[in-house]
Amino acid sequence: MQSVWRILKDIFFPQVCFSCGKKIESGLWCSPCEKKLRDVRLLDAAGCDCPDLEGVLLLFRYEGAVRRVLQGAKFHGRRGFVGCMAEEVQHLEREGLIAGLPMFSQATTVVPVPTDPERARHRGYELPSGIFHDWALAKHFYWRSALSRVRHTKPQYGLGRHERRANVKDCFRVTGEVGTANVLLVDDIFTSGATMEEAAQILRAGGVKHVWALAFAGGGDS
Numbered sequence: 001m002q003s004v005w006r007i008l009k010d011i012f013f014p015q016v017c018f019s020c021g022k023k024i025e026s027g028l029w030c031s032p033c034e035k036k037l038r039d040v041r042l043l044d045a046a047g048c049d050c051p052d053l054e055g056v057l058l059l060f061r062y063e064g065a066v067r068r069v070l071q072g073a074k075f076h077g078r079r080g081f082v083g084c085m086a087e088e089v090q091h092l093e094r095e096g097l098i099a100g101l102p103m104f105s106q107a108t109t110v111v112p113v114p115t116d117p118e119r120a121r122h123r124g125y126e127l128p129s130g131i132f133h134d135w136a137l138a139k140h141f142y143w144r145s146a147l148s149r150v151r152h153t154k155p156q157y158g159l160g161r162h163e164r165r166a167n168v169k170d171c172f173r174v175t176g177e178v179g180t181a182n183v184l185l186v187d188d189i190f191t192s193g194a195t196m197e198e199a200a201q202i203l204r205a206g207g208v209k210h211v212w213a214l215a216f217a218g219g220g221d222s
């Protein structure tokens with residue numbers, strides 16, 4: 001029965017590459033487009049003015065098809081994109097592109113950056129956990145939703161650098177056990193670094209020695 005459904009689904013709703021429109025089996029992009037869109041790189045935290053972070057790993061450049069997918073998931077209710085982004089993370093993992101970075105050399109606790117509760121309720125889902133939860137468990141990392149928002153913040157989108165810092169100032173608190181060794185913060189987008197830095201700062205103040213960041217997309221025209 002499932003195969004009949006799958007055949008009908010493929011005929012009427014074929015999954016296609018979000019960049020070139022070619023039919024694909026999983027994820028968001030065909031293999032050639034994925035190779036063009038991905039931009040796995042480790043940013044030096046000093047270079048992005050994030051003194052409480054050791055480093056920031058970005059997977060895709062935030063532009064073109066990547067930008068459209070993230071905006072669809074964040075602002076237009078495209079929940080299905082979140083699972084597809086998780087599949088893209090697994091593709092990169094299978095190719096060995098996420099392994100072997102210094103943040104993964106010791107026991108790591110993965111903490112998602114919490115979405116503003118009002119926006120999460122409106123959206124019905126959270127991107128950071130949707131994108132990275134299964135990946136983190138497959139890597140045998142500890143997954144802890146250990147940060148909470150203590151006040152409402154405006155979306156960072158469209159704000160200048162200083163406004164972003166002010167917008168998220170003191171907006172988090174630690175509400176779960178994270179240990180004191182390595183924490184990897186995960187988020188959908190890394191732009192100015194203001195949100196990640198704010199989260200890292202409160203974790204470090206709570207005794208965490210090393211805080212790293214991983215984001216699905218960053219840089220580009222964000």
Ligand SMILES: [Zn+2]
Binds near residue numbers: 017018022032
């Ligand atoms: Zn394509």
